[in-house]
Amino acid sequence: MLRDTSAFSSLVAMHQGKVRGFLLRLTHDYDSMNDLAQETFITAFKKISQFKGDQSMAGWLMKIAFNQYLQSQRKKSRQQEIGEQLKAIAEVHTSFYEPVSAEQLDLEAAMTNLNSQQAAAITLCHSYGFSHREAAEILQIPVGTVKTNILRGKENLVKLLQSTTVEEAQLG
């Protein structure tokens, strides 16, 4: 078992990118994302004995991360937070990531306009390669709802990215 902190730290290093990327797409706020990601890994460390081999470690961590996000949302007034978060993300967006292309930044900016269920489903299935069934398990919703959220989210993303490219063309 991974009760050893050094061994668990290797696991953190291995999965932190995906967990934090997933949470950033949900929270749109770097500091909140880091807090939730830390809580995710601390919770995982405490509950490591509950991890069963019938699911992937990444999937298990994503489920804990999503639950942490839901708990945090229950605690705070969401509308006020989102208003502040969107301002913050415009200023420090590039510093969050390893070197990124303009295309990737446009996508991350567009993702901030999706609701959390759409962003979560798209991130899990299209960016991290989870199946619809695995995503449904992580998000604790029916498979059909996952598919619907992906469909609606992608429609929104196409519109948002098109408007971005049109704006860039006009500026260019």
Place this chain on the structure above:
Amino acid sequence: MKDQISEDELNRILAQPAQIADRGFTEQVRTRLKKSESKRMVVFAAIAVFWTALAILIGFPEQLLNSLSLPDTVFEDLFVTLIDILPLRESLAFELSRNSSLLGVIFTVFLALFIALKLGEE
């Protein structure tokens, strides 16, 4: 300049998400884990000491007091101090035995340790 994004193109972009930089995150988690582990160990040790002392005291009160080889005056002084500090009725106070005083000391030490740990967490 393209003005139409196909689903295939969107899928391609989605499949290459921007990578979040670590920027000391793993180290922060490692530090928190070590801190929480050491706290857990201290609390565990404190509880173990407390229960062991309690078990010895209940099981072998006289032997324990003798093994401490402290003069009776120490306990008498302690007893008097406790009576002064605690707002006990006089009749009740005199019902307290020497063993009870020792139990009180152990409990107070444990309580002080617990408070110190709590303060240390903050």
